[in-house]
Amino acid sequence: MEIRTLRYFLAVAREENMTRAAEILHVTQPTLSKQLKSLEDELGKKLFTRHSFSIQLTEEGVLLRKRAEDLVKMADKIITEFITLDDVTGGDVYFGLAESYQIRFLAREINTFKKTYPGLRYHITSGDTEQVTEKLDKGVIDFAVLVEEPNAAKYNYLCFPESDVWGVVMPKDCRLAEKEKIEAADLIGLPLFCSDQGWHKDITRWCGGQIDTLHLEGSFRLSYNASLFVKEQLGYLLTFDRLIDTGPESGLVFRPLFPKLETKMYLVWKKYQVFTPIAERLLDNLKEKMK
Known part of the structure; x- marks a missing residue:
């Protein structure tokens, strides 16, 4: 399996069209088709479903795309490293x-x-x-x-x-915002947002045996996106201090957890x-x- 072939595969996966991918790669369409057919034969799996005017990845193709992206990035990184060694x-x-x-x-x-x-x-x-x-x-x-x-x-x-300090981001006009610090008991029955990592590690450690009384409404990898859900009154965000704008014009406030939780x-x-x-x-x- 050659890196060049993986680049061809990724171009077709990105464009979802053989003709456009061939133009971008500056190769003929028959050459590109032959390379992709050889790749499918080598792996023993069908990578694309071909339609009249488009190409769609199969499940095996989706898996290869993820692996191919890492391999191509690694190859590019190696080339760059050797160029800059001196x-x-x-x-x-x-x-x-x-x-x-x-x-x-x-x-x-x-x-x-x-x-x-x-x-x-x-x-x-x-x-x-x-x-x-x-x-x-x-x-x-x-x-x-x-x-x-x-x-x-x-x-x-x-x-x-x-260290990063944990707390709750919430609408500034909600009842909970009247408190200076937030305890686990204050969160019972509320829809909560948190990262999976934070929920299963830090928050579980913080509230101990009470974790089963708390309701994870949804998980987010990026706190900013979660804060938009908070603004729409969908829940309360457990996150680090100073990640979200809670200034006077934001409509949000941050209240630290008690006992204090740091990471x-x-x-x-x-x-x-x-x-x-x-x-x-x-x-x-x-x-x-x-x-």
Whole structure:
């Protein structure tokens, strides 16, 4: 299985049309069709359902698209790394980030670092622990930022200087907003929004045996999207402080949980990982600032 063939496959999957994909790839349509047929024969699975004017992925095709995207990204990353091996002033660094106001600390340090190494190019993806560690393990990214303690057997890590404080984001005119702090008993019977990770780890730890009395109305990976549901009076959002705009014009307020619930954040990389020169220098700089 060649990377070039996977690029062809991804182009067809994206365009859902053989003719348009061939034009984009600058190959003839018969050549493209032959490559995709060879790929199907190699895998022993049908990857596309062909219609009169379009092409649709089969279930096997959807699975391959996910794997192919990672493989192509990895191939591109390898090429870029080797191109920049002798360039100590620039290059590409890849991050997978959790949601937290503390990301501004990382952004500030990158800004300072770029004044010395203006050739640095950084690439950011966002996600929960499962999403970003999967990319880290596959080598698609160099660093992950997690909001749970990393597996010390697999990763090296640095701890961010502060902690994120949990609370509830709610409409400012609701009854619960009159309280200064929110206890587990206050949330019983209310429709709650939270990330799956936060609900099953942090919130369960916070409320102990009362978790079964709370109702998870819906789960969200991004707190901003959940806050829009809160504005529409659909529920209450359990999230970190300073992620959501709760200013006077927002119509929302944040109230901290009681007892206080905090979560540490970590910069993580694989053990024995070999970095490009620019990534190594950036890491050395972050170690100095975060120790």
